[in-house]
Amino acid sequence: MAQTKRIGLYSPYVPEHAGGGERYFMSVTEILSESHDVTMLLARGGDEQAVREKYEQAFHLDLSRVHFKQTAIGTRASFLTKVLETAQYDVLYYLTDGSLFFSLAKRNILHIQFPFAFVQSGLINRVKLWNWHICNTNSAFTKKIIEQWWKISVPFVHYPYVDSALYVPATKEQIILSVGRFFSGEKSVMHCKRQDIMVKVFRSMVNHGLKGWKLVLIGSIDPGEDNAAYAARVATAAKGYPIKILHNASFDMLKQYYAVSSVYWHAAGFSIDEEKEPTKVEHFGISPLEAMSSEAVPVVVGKGGLKEIVEHGVSGFLWQTEEELTRNTAQLIENHDMMETMGQKARERAKFFSKEQFRKTLEEMIG
Template identity: 40%
Template sequence: MKIGIYTPYLDSFGGGERYMLTIAEILSSDNDVDLLLDKNLANQDSKMLICKLSKHLNLDLKKLNLVKAPIGAGGNAMERIFFLKKYDLLFYLTDGSFFYSTAKKNIIHFQVPFENLDNSYWSKFKLSSWTLAIYNSEFTKDIIEKNISLPGEVVYPPVAVEDFKPLSKKKQILSVGRFYGYLKTKKHEEMITTFINLYKHNDLKGWSLYLAGSLIEGDESYLDELKDLAKNYPIYFYPNIKHDDLRKLYGESSIYWHAAGLNETNPEKMEHFGISTVEAMAAGCVPVVINKGGQPEIVEDQVSGFLWNDLSELENLTLKLIENDTLKSKVTEKAIERSRLFSKMEFKEHISKIIYA
């Protein structure tokens, strides 16, 4: 088959790129796969970009063809109509926009639960050319399907669960998420305050909180604010931690916290799936995560982890685990088992069924 794959975010190294390029790796073993470059991407050193992505995502992308295409912002609609006709299948990661595709089969992927999609007749006409929508979670699917009418299916993102192993466990609580000063989506302040409250009012001898995540230029002052808030408590920060060090941190930690979506009503500000939660579970951390977004699809409450609705529940569930090693060990085993449902192999099987059905 002649297959085209397009993501407008190719240079962002995000979860969407891992999703789409894993599909590219899977399909390029038996098909002729073009990675389509829009005007912005074509102006970059695309070969170098793919090399970096391949290394960063640990994917074999050597068989991909890099093809400049009249697609995305600034693309000519008439040229695109003729250009796409040669494809048996087109995969598109949408940024919330649509275009009319003339490929034989068209699959659109939603990573984000956009609440305000264009629902005009023109938009519906463009969507009529698409065969199927795939989503990264039921959460995303439910939001999107309020706005569009298109057959849809959930295919959970591929997580390299085999890369994460339990190590000798320490009295550590871990949370992984970007230190994002503008939106503060990962709720670092709230987690720090919760840990301090736990530490002040309970016997938490030896326990500590570890916060790891990416930090980009411009957010350093936000990290400084967090450090000031955490001063005098066993709270440690790991900005831009190396992958091997992060794996070690996962492996040594006993409990995993996730709070994105706390006090939010906009679904776009919640965790759309939760790859870091799966990674933590694979490494033997007990997830104690917010009951919002895609988290409840990953964690079976009271079985492979715990779901909470407010910070007092987060405190109580954490304390329950700290005080009960038997419970912690039991849930750890279930968490590891559960994480395997989100492996790259499961993803490959699901995608292959969709493509070759």
């Protein structure tokens, strides 16, 4: 029987955010808590019970065995205070925002979910990198960019998983679905989900005769005036068309939309050169994977981590231009047998990203 370890987990994005990265991080936390003493470290406050409930409800996870506590990491506390705090852990698991710190844990694991295109130069940063014993990324795309820019070896690709028992198909309706937070990307390196492009393309399809179909966009609005303004522009463009926008959908509602939707659109990375701006394309794509498990056929931008999920022409379509998005979608709408077959292939493909494989890789890294 494996020895119980004391494990600390830290992400600078917790507890403010609840996107795909946080879903991954909380999934790691849940699995480790089944057999280890696990503590989630919070640098920005937050009531323990409120944080637990937020992520349990958002991601349908059981975090009841996880401790939550305030940490000096990520604060203005002294270097000594921060580094001594890390010494109490057998394992420290850090989801980085690109920054690094020293840790005295017995084993330090660095998860890199962004394909950061900057150099970790200087002696101190190189020593900090050396301090992290094991590095892993969320996709082969992120791994390639990190190895290229950071000049390190990334031995593990730790793909997020989808629970195929949780995301199951129902009777399909004439719905095109897209799931993703609303943010402009203007003031950050984050990848805008490009709901504006999807609304534009759907409007054009309706104007050219598409009838009976509805576009549903689900996603919260990130804090910030630019993000609110972006969401407002999308809403304005959608007026007068069969387009539904939901900013506060519950998990059950989201799951139901996945189940009944026939097609899934994803436009993050549209018009971006992934070599020049890798952070602005989809690094992995957990929402498309959840849709695929529900037999919604993915029609997604062929960039970044999405190319690792969707097999073009088999379990969905990859596109680069608005014309290709329109044409691929029209093919499915006009051919019910193709839609049904691809939906089934999409669900089979989603099973490759299983919880069992996720757990196996995680246990290998933990040691």
